[in-house]
Amino acid sequence: DADVTQTPRNRITKTGKRIMLECSQTKGHDRMYWYRQDPGLGLRLIYYSFDVKDINKGEISDGYSVSRQAQAKFSLSLESAIPNQTALYFCATSDPTGRSTGELFFGEGSRLTVL
Amino acid sequence: GENVEQHPSTLSVQEGDSAVIKCTYSDSASNYFPWYKQELGKRPQLIIDIRSNVGEKKDQRIAVTLNKTAKHFSLHITETQPEDSAVYFCAAYAGSGNTGKLIFGQGTTLQVKP
Numbered sequence: 001d002a003d004v005t006q007t008p009r010n011r012i013t014k015t016g017k018r019i020m021l022e023c024s025q026t027k028g029h030d031r032m033y034w035y036r037q038d039p040g041l042g043l044r045l046i047y048y049s050f051d052v053k054d055i056n057k058g059e060i061s062d063g064y065s066v067s068r069q070a071q072a073k074f075s076l077s078l079e080s081a082i083p084n085q086t087a088l089y090f091c092a093t094s095d096p097t098g099r100s101t102g103e104l105f106f107g108e109g110s111r112l113t114v115l
Numbered sequence: 116g117e118n119v120e121q122h123p124s125t126l127s128v129q130e131g132d133s134a135v136i137k138c139t140y141s142d143s144a145s146n147y148f149p150w151y152k153q154e155l156g157k158r159p160q161l162i163i164d165i166r167s168n169v170g171e172k173k174d175q176r177i178a179v180t181l182n183k184t185a186k187h188f189s190l191h192i193t194e195t196q197p198e199d200s201a202v203y204f205c206a207a208y209a210g211s212g213n214t215g216k217l218i219f220g221q222g223t224t225l226q227v228k229p
Binding site for chain 2: 033035040041042043044045048056058059090103104106107108109
């Protein structure tokens with residue numbers, strides 16, 4: 001079954017450490033996204049990419065960077081993690097239809113705790 | 116940029132009752148409005164969507180209405196069941212053509228009491 005896979009699923013780290021969250025997909029979609037979920041704040045877009053050579057900032061990109069290594073891989077990095085980056089992170093893909101983004105297919109999420 | 120406000124943040128109903136969740140958006144150019152359901156510990160999944168050229172869409176017990184003039188849209192769940200308990204997110208597609216992005220509301224936690 002085509003899917004979106006995130007690693008690691010859970011990570012505890014310390015302030016100042018560099019962290020990378022990885023996302024790979026077998027859906028063959030060009031578009032990939034990183035969202036962050038916090039209680040009461042919903043899903044907030046960090047970065048998105050429409051193809052390998054395209055990277056766009058979302059709503060809350062400060063403190064984060066991304067790399068689109070291939071069509072199927074999109075990584076999120078925290079160069080120097082801080083406690084308020086503790087959250088549940090979701091990768092998603094989509095295959096745009098018409099003039100909209102199309103359905104988003106989410107990974108299972110990566111729970112990050114920064115102490 | 117686009118801003119999506121969602122209310123209420125929590126909603127508790129008795130099994131069999133109806134539930135309504137409302138969202139407003141700021142960008143009048145937004146043209147696509149999906150709703151996602153996230154069960155406890157699971158990933159969000161699309162349950163229904165509506166485009167700006169349609170005022171209402173229905174799929175079994177769920178329906179979505181859109182008022183473009185007022186820039187708000189709502190999710191209606193009838194005959195609620197315990198398995199409807201989840202977090203629901205509305206979203207609006209902001210941007211032009213196919214280069215925009217999906218902005219989500221804050222989420223509504225729905226509890227259906229048996």
